[in-house]
Amino acid sequence: xxxxxxxxxxxxxxxxxxxxxxxxxxxxxxxxxxxxxxxxxxxxxxxxxxxxxxxxxxxxxxxxxxxxxxxxxxxxxxxxxxxxxxxxxxxxxxxxxxxxxxxxxxxxxxxxxxxxxxxxxxxxxxxxxxxxxxxxxxxxxxxxxxxxxxxxxxxxxxxxxxxxxxxxxxxxxxxxxxxxxxxxxxxxxxxxxxxxxxxxxxxxxxxxxxxxxxxxxxxxxxxxxxxxxxxxxxxxxxxxxxxxxxxxxxxxxxxxxxxxxxxxxxxxxxxxxxxxxxxxxxxxxxxxxxxxxxxxxxxxxxx
Amino acid sequence: xxxxxxxxxxxxxxxxxxxxxxxxxxxxxxxxxxxxxxxxxxxxxxxxxxxxxxxxxxxxxxxxxxxxxxxxxxxxxxxxxxxxxxxxxxxxxxxxxxxxxxxxxxxxxxxxxxxxxxxxxxxxxxxxxxxxxxxxxxxxxxxxxxxxxxxxxxxxxxxxxxxxxxxxxxxxxxxxxxxxxxxxxxxxxxxxxxxxxxxxxxxxxxxxxxxxxxxxxxxxxxxxxxxxxxxxxxxxxxxxxxxxxxxxxxxxxxxxxxxxxxxxxxxxxxxxxxxxxxxxxxxxxxxxxxxxxxxxxxxxxxxxxxxxxxxxxxxxxxxxxxxxxxxxxxxxxxxxxxxxxxxxxxxxxxxxxxxxxxxxxxxxxxxxxxxxxxxxxxxxxxxxxxxxxxxxxxxxxxxxxxxxxxxxxxxxxxxxxxxxxxxxxxxxxxxxxxxxxxxxxxxxxxxxxxxxxxxxxxxxxxxxxxxxxxxxxxxxxxxxxxxxxxxxxxxxxxxxxxxxxxxxxxxxxxxxxxxxxxxxxxxxxxxxxxxxxxxxxxxxxxxxxxxxxxx
Numbered sequence: 001x002x003x004x005x006x007x008x009x010x011x012x013x014x015x016x017x018x019x020x021x022x023x024x025x026x027x028x029x030x031x032x033x034x035x036x037x038x039x040x041x042x043x044x045x046x047x048x049x050x051x052x053x054x055x056x057x058x059x060x061x062x063x064x065x066x067x068x069x070x071x072x073x074x075x076x077x078x079x080x081x082x083x084x085x086x087x088x089x090x091x092x093x094x095x096x097x098x099x100x101x102x103x104x105x106x107x108x109x110x111x112x113x114x115x116x117x118x119x120x121x122x123x124x125x126x127x128x129x130x131x132x133x134x135x136x137x138x139x140x141x142x143x144x145x146x147x148x149x150x151x152x153x154x155x156x157x158x159x160x161x162x163x164x165x166x167x168x169x170x171x172x173x174x175x176x177x178x179x180x181x182x183x184x185x186x187x188x189x190x191x192x193x194x195x196x197x198x199x200x201x202x203x204x205x206x207x208x209x210x211x212x213x214x215x216x217x218x219x220x221x222x223x224x225x226x227x228x229x230x231x232x233x234x235x236x237x238x239x240x241x242x243x244x245x246x247x248x249x250x251x252x253x254x255x256x257x258x259x260x261x262x263x264x265x266x267x268x269x270x271x272x273x274x275x276x277x278x279x280x281x282x283x284x285x286x287x288x289x290x291x292x293x294x295x296x297x298x299x300x301x302x303x
Numbered sequence: 304x305x306x307x308x309x310x311x312x313x314x315x316x317x318x319x320x321x322x323x324x325x326x327x328x329x330x331x332x333x334x335x336x337x338x339x340x341x342x343x344x345x346x347x348x349x350x351x352x353x354x355x356x357x358x359x360x361x362x363x364x365x366x367x368x369x370x371x372x373x374x375x376x377x378x379x380x381x382x383x384x385x386x387x388x389x390x391x392x393x394x395x396x397x398x399x400x401x402x403x404x405x406x407x408x409x410x411x412x413x414x415x416x417x418x419x420x421x422x423x424x425x426x427x428x429x430x431x432x433x434x435x436x437x438x439x440x441x442x443x444x445x446x447x448x449x450x451x452x453x454x455x456x457x458x459x460x461x462x463x464x465x466x467x468x469x470x471x472x473x474x475x476x477x478x479x480x481x482x483x484x485x486x487x488x489x490x491x492x493x494x495x496x497x498x499x500x501x502x503x504x505x506x507x508x509x510x511x512x513x514x515x516x517x518x519x520x521x522x523x524x525x526x527x528x529x530x531x532x533x534x535x536x537x538x539x540x541x542x543x544x545x546x547x548x549x550x551x552x553x554x555x556x557x558x559x560x561x562x563x564x565x566x567x568x569x570x571x572x573x574x575x576x577x578x579x580x581x582x583x584x585x586x587x588x589x590x591x592x593x594x595x596x597x598x599x600x601x602x603x604x605x606x607x608x609x610x611x612x613x614x615x616x617x618x619x620x621x622x623x624x625x626x627x628x629x630x631x632x633x634x635x636x637x638x639x640x641x642x643x644x645x646x647x648x649x650x651x652x653x654x655x656x657x658x659x660x661x662x663x664x665x666x667x668x669x670x671x672x673x674x675x676x677x678x679x680x681x682x683x684x685x686x687x688x689x690x691x692x693x694x695x696x697x698x699x700x701x702x703x704x705x706x707x708x709x710x711x712x713x714x715x716x717x718x719x720x721x722x723x724x725x726x727x728x729x730x731x732x733x734x735x736x737x738x739x740x741x742x743x744x745x746x747x748x749x750x751x752x753x754x755x756x757x758x759x760x761x762x763x764x765x766x767x768x769x770x771x772x773x774x775x776x777x778x779x780x781x782x783x784x785x786x787x788x789x790x791x792x793x794x795x796x797x798x799x800x801x802x803x804x805x806x807x808x809x810x811x812x813x814x815x816x817x818x819x820x821x822x823x824x825x826x827x828x829x830x831x832x833x834x835x836x837x838x839x840x841x842x843x844x845x846x847x848x849x850x851x852x853x854x
Binding site: 004006008009011012015019020022023024046047048049050051053092131134135140142144157158160161162163164167169170171172173184185187189217251 | 306307375376377378379380387389401402404409410437469482486530531534537539543544545572574584586588599624634636637639641692695696697699702705706709779780781850
C-alpha cells in the first residue's frame with residue numbers, strides 16, 4: 001500500500017492491467033460503447049502508453065439504435081486522437097428488421113451479444129477490454145478482472161480462474177479469449193470524480209437539457225428520431241419536452257432519462273452522491289427476466 | 304477521513320458472512336433504494352421465509368441463490384463518513400477455497416467469522432492460515448450468532464481461548480475479537496443492547512478506525528518490474544511499469560536485472576506527465592541515458608537487494624482439481640515474468656488443523672505445502688517478507704491453463720533443483736537426438752523457395768527429426784511461439800516474408816541461425832541440400848545418405 005489518493009490508486013491499477021494486456025496478447029481490442037465508462041477507458045488507454053498511441057484498435061458494436069449524439073461524439077473522439085475505430089453491425093439482424101420494440105430481449109441478444117461475438121471472431125481478437133464495473137450489478141460483482149471465455153465465447157461463472165494479487169493469468173489456447181475489466185473496482189462516483197479531475201470529454205446527453213420524450217413503463221424515453229414515432233404510433237401530443245439527463249447511455253428506446261437540473265459535473269456528482277437508485281435501474285434491459293438475467297446474458301457471451 | 308480499507312470476510316460455511324456484510328450495508332443505509340426493493344422481493348423466496356435475508360444482497364450468482372451458499376467472491380464498495388471500503392465476501396465451502404484465497408490476496412484486513420455455537424472449526428483455521436500466507440496482517444474474529452447462545456459470556460470466553468491459540472500458532476499480529484449477531488445486529492454498527500459485558504468497539508467502529516500500516520513499510524530500495532518497452536519512434540525508448548517500492552529521481556543510477564548493466568535515469572513520465580521524481584505505486588515510463596538490455600520481465604532497481612536465481616523455495620496453496628506431483632511442469636508467473644518451471648520437490652505439506660509438517664509425494668486441492676521450484680533461466684525475485692511483489696507467484700497448468708497454485712517465495716536458491724532444471728532442455732534435446740535450432744529462411748532473398756523448404760522439412764521428418772515449419776502472418780509477434788517450440792526441443796524452420804523485421808531478442812539467441820549462415824555458399828539450394836545442411840547443423844554425430852537415411 002502506498003500513499004496514492006483513492007483515484008490515483010484506481011488509475012494505477014487500471015493502467016497496470018491495460019499494459020499487461022498489451023504486452024501479453026497478440027490481438028487486443030478495446031470495446032468502445034461511447035458511454036462515460038468508455039470515455040474513462042479511452043482516457044486510461046491514452047495515458048497508459050503515452051507518448052505511444054494505444055497499440056490496439058477500438059471496437060464499437062452498433063445496434064443502429066444508439067442516440068445520434070453518441071455516434072457524432074464517437075466520430076469526433078476517433079478523429080481527435082487518431083484512433084483506429086472499428087464499427088460492427090449485425091447485418092443479418094438489420095435485414096430481419098430486429099428492433100427493440102417488437103423483439104424484446106432477443107433484440108439485445110441479436111444486435112448486441114451476437115454482433116459482438118461476430119466481430120470478435122471476424123477480427124480474431126484474443127483479448128477484449130470492457131468497461132464493466134463490479135458495483136453495477138450482482139453477477140458483475142463476482143467476475144474476475146481477466147475473465148476467461150471458451151472458444152464459444154461463453155463465461156463459466158462456477159469455474160473461474162483464481163486471480164491472485166496482480167498476477168493475471170494470460171495463457172489461452174487458439175480460439176479462446178479473455179474479457180478484461182480494468183475499471184472493475186471503480187464505483188459510479190469514482191468515474192464522475194475522475195472525469196472531473198481529468199477533464200474528460202463525455203457525450204452531452206449526460207447533462208440535463210430540454211429533450212423531447214415520452215413516458216413508457218415508468219421510464220422517460222427520448223424521442224431521438226422518427227422510428228420510435230412510427231413504431232409506437234406517437235401523436236404530437238404524446239411527446240413532452242422535459243429537462244432530462246441520462247445516467248447511462250445505450251440504445252435510446254431502452255434507456256430511461258431522469259428529470260434533472262444538473263448541467264455541470266459538480267451538479268451531477270452532487271446528484272449521484274445523493275442518488276437513491278443505482279444506475280442500472282434506468283436500463284430497461286436488466287429488469288427483463290428478473291434476478292439473474294444479467295448473468296444469463298453474460299454466460300451467453302454478452303459483455 | 305481515514306484511507307481506503309480493503310477487507311475480506313471469511314470463515315466456515317453458514318457462519319453468516321454474507322448476512323453480516325448485508326446487515327452492515329443495510330444498517331449504514333449504504334444500499335440504494337432499488338437494491339433494497341429487489342432485496343425485499345427476493346427475500347420472499349429466500350431462506351428466511353419473508354423476513355429480510357441480508358445475504359441476498361451479496362450472493363449474486365444464480366447457483367448461489369438457488370443453493371443458498373456463496374460460491375465466488377463478491378466485491379462491494381461503500382463509504383461511511385469516516386472511511387471508504389472495498390469488501391470481498393468470500394465463500395466458506397472447502398470446495399471453493401481458491402475463490403476465498405483470491406479475496407485474501409487483495410485485502411489488508413480479514414474478518415474471520417466464528418459460529419458461537421460451534422467455536423473454531425478446521426475451516427476457520429484453514430482460512431486464517433491462507434490469509435496469513437497471502438500476507439494479511441490485520442484480523443478481526445467476529446464471534447457470530449451470539450443470540451443463539453443467549454449472549455453467554457463464558458461460552459464466548461471459551462471461544463476467545465481457541466482464537467488465542469490459533470493466533471499463537473500462526474503468529475498473527477493485530478487481532479481484534481468482537482461478539483456479534485449478524486441477523487439481530489448486535490455490535491455490527493451499534494453496541495449491543497442485549498448484553499453489557501462486552502465493552503470493546505463495534506465492528507464498523509473498528510473497521511473505520513483501525514490504523515493500517517503499509518505492508519511494504521519494511522522493504523528496502525527502489526524496484527520497478529518492467530511491463531513493456533514503450534517505443535513510439537527512434538528518439539524515445541522508455542520502460543513502463545509500476546514502482547513496487549521506493550522512489551526514483553531523474554539522474555539516479557539504476558541497475559537493470561538480470562543483465563546487471565547500470566545507467567542514469569534520463570526522464571520520468573508519471574503516467575503521461577514528465578516529473579523529476581516518482582514513488583511507490585505510481586505507473587511510470589522511465590528513459591535511461593544509454594542503451595541497456597531491458598525487456599519485459601526485467602527489473603530496474605537500486606539498493607533493493609533483489610536476487611537473481613533459477614531455483615527457489617515456496618510455500619504454496621494448491622488449487623487445482625488434479626493432484627500436484629513432483630516433476631510437474633508449469634508456467635510460473637512472478638512479477639512481469641512468465642517462465643517454464645518445474646516442481647522439483649515437495650519438502651512437506653502443512654496440516655491445516657495442527658500446523659504439523661507432513662511428508663508428501665502429492666498434493667490435493669486446497670492443501671498447503673512447502674515446495675522447491677526450478678525455472679529454465681534465472682529470474683529476479685526475493686523472499687516475500689523482504690519484497691512482497693518480488694515474492695508472489697502463481698503456477699499455471701501448461702495444458703489446461705488453469706491457475707493451479709499460488710504461493711510466496713520463502714527462500715531464494717536451492718540445491719538439487721539445478722540438475723533437474725538444466726537437464727530439461729538438454730534432456731529433450733538428447734532424447735530427440737537433435738539440437739533445437741531455429742533456422743531463419745527468407746524465400747526470394749536467400750535463394751530458397753517455400754516449396755523446397757517444405758520438401759526439405761518432409762525429408763527431415765522422414766529422417767526422424769522433430770521439426771516445425773513456422774510461417775508467421777504479416778505483423779505477427781512470432782517470437783514467443785518460436786521460443787516455445789525451441790524450448791520444447793523442436794527444430795524450427797522459420798519462414799519470414801522478405802520485408803518482415805527480425806526479432807532481435809530471438810535472433811540474439813545462440814541457437815538462432817539464418818539459412819545464409821549455414822548454406823555453405825549454395826546459391827539456389829534443392830530441398831535435399833537444405834535438409835542435409837539442417838540435419839548436419841542440428842546433430843553433430845550423424846549424417847544423411849543420399850536417400851535421407853541416417854548412416
